[in-house]
Amino acid sequence: QVQLVESGGGLVQAGGSLRLSCAASGRTFSNLRMGWFRQAPGKEREFVAGTSRTGGTTYYADSVKGRFTCSRDGAKNTIYLQMNSLKPEDTAVYHCAAGWTASAWIARAMDCWGKGTLVTVSE
Numbered sequence: 001q002v003q004l005v006e007s008g009g010g011l012v013q014a015g016g017s018l019r020l021s022c023a024a025s026g027r028t029f030s031n032l033r034m035g036w037f038r039q040a041p042g043k044e045r046e047f048v049a050g051t052s053r054t055g056g057t058t059y060y061a062d063s064v065k066g067r068f069t070c071s072r073d074g075a076k077n078t079i080y081l082q083m084n085s086l087k088p089e090d091t092a093v094y095h096c097a098a099g100w101t102a103s104a105w106i107a108r109a110m111d112c113w114g115k116g117t118l119v120t121v122s123e
Contacts, residue, residue, distance in 0.1 A: 002025070002027045005022065006115070016086050020119075023078050025077060034098055035096075035097050047059075048070075048094070051071065055071065068083050086121045091120050095115075
């Protein structure tokens with residue numbers, strides 16, 4: 001199985017930046033498509049950003065395009081989410097996810113999840 005550990009969450013003012021990290025272990029990293037999802041209180045988990053197995057292609061939700069950047073470092077078995085121009089509506093628990101059996105960027109298509117890290121954006 002895959003173990004995923006997120007870090008980097010915290011409290012930031014609107015307009016600020018944060019960088020999340022997710023370290024993966026347990027499977028060959030290059031066989032995993034990796035992504036970020038978030039879940040705000042009372043809402044369903046939603047896709048934020050993801051990378052293909054090689055990192056050559058990235059995918060973003062419309063709500064974060066132009067503000068967030070997802071990347072991966074194969075040497076460190078780690079993916080990142082650089083979040084700029086943060087808004088209060090970005091407040092959520094951010095989960096790292098890995099997938100190896102499907103291709104869709106939806107929660108039920110991912111195979112393994114991290115516990116999440118809380119991002120809070122104040123006015």
